[in-house]
């Protein structure tokens with residue numbers, strides 16, 4: 414069985430790793446011109462679903478590198494008001510069998526480099542998927558915008574939030590603006606002194622500080638246990654990783670109408686102006702928060718428009734399906750978008766292996782979609798519910814099918 418994957422992000426590459434381990438033939442088509450294109454070096458929290466999926470999909474050495482290069486931020490989730498009075502704190506349960514007790518924080522670039530390891534021959538860059546045809550023989554042909562095409566037994570759409578695969582496969586599916594804009598940035602922890610300047614109660618797994626009109630600041634430290642190159646030299650010298658330094662992820666968020674500019678202006682702003690804009694929206698907040706935002710590296714700041722899918726059904730089974738943000742993109746309110754994409758990759762890998770072993774392909778894909786849309790759209794609803802209650806995300810449209 415030859416599997417074609419459109420999109421080489423976290424979910425698509427994790428699937429390719431699993432299929433390769435199982436001995437299936439796989440080719441990934443990614444629109445970016447190369448692996449290092451775009452700044453993708455932000456913090457991603459990986460929970461027990463994500464860790465369990467990676468353990469199954471990656472080679473044992475690559476999984477060991479993943480675990481060694483992830484930060485272990487503990488399990489404390491806290492909410493403060495803008496004067497830094499504690500509103501709520503909880504210790505999440507630990508899974509003793511998993512690294513970090515099931516709570517890890519990784520650099521997305523590092524995770525992607527690990528997911529790319531060993532796939533050199535299978536990943537094709539500069540290939541923007543545009544549409545597919547189901548052939549009379551039952552095979553499927555993917556077409557790319559440069560006029561080239563690729564044919565396989567099954568085609569997986571792992572092409573993220575603006576999925577071209579979804580547009581063709583599930584034309585009724587909607588992705589809507591959730592009403593929030595986020596400014597992501599990093600505060601470098603150059604030395605121990607930088608860390609000591611920040612109260613330790615703000616340095617748990619994730620801290621949300623919510624102020625007037627539900628504006629908020631999210632804080633999460635990323636502290637590595639050893640340099641990347643030392644981990645790879647010890648475990649798997651063939652895996653090449655860029656090094657990274659410790660930092661505090663610092664996200665400002667608010668409803669779009671609270672920004673004194675249009676989206677067009679916001680997305681055209683450079684880091685120093687984005688940082689000044691954040692500071693202007695934090696007037697009257699505890700001075701520690703202004704200090705933290707002032708210490709953001711301007712080059713690290715970028716805006717994000719929060720979007721969410723609207724839960725929907727899937728069509729009759731064919732030789733194509735979707736995974737990750739392409740089908741169930743969600744707001745970051747519970748921090749599980751990537752974890753759900755990795756869970757999909759694990760589930761789909763299992764089902765494709767069953768199909769390669771003789772289970773009818775349409776039946777295997779249908780069984781995958783039933784489970785995936787169940788937990789995936791539950792996560793979309795949970796994220797929207799929490800995002801609405803805590804930071805004013807728009808509720809999901811009521812005409813959800």
Ligand SMILES: Cc1cc2nc3c(=O)[nH]c(=O)nc-3n(C[C@H](O)[C@H](O)[C@H](O)COP(=O)(O)OP(=O)(O)OC[C@H]3O[C@@H](n4cnc5c(N)ncnc54)[C@H](O)[C@@H]3O)c2cc1C
Nearest residue numbers: 420422423424444457458542572573737738749750751752
């Ligand atoms: C700043 C930020 C922080 C986040 N933090 C967390 C977190 O802490 N925990 C968490 O669980 N989730 C987090 N997420 C969400 C998470 O990153 C996504 O849910 C996850 O990356 C989805 O994986 P994916 O493979 O479905 O899509 P992606 O990783 O987005 O990959 C899609 C890939 O498809 C490619 N592509 C797009 N269109 C085409 C096309 N037409 N043809 C070919 N290739 C195409 C893209 O270039 C990309 O490489 C965060 C997201 C952001 C932006």
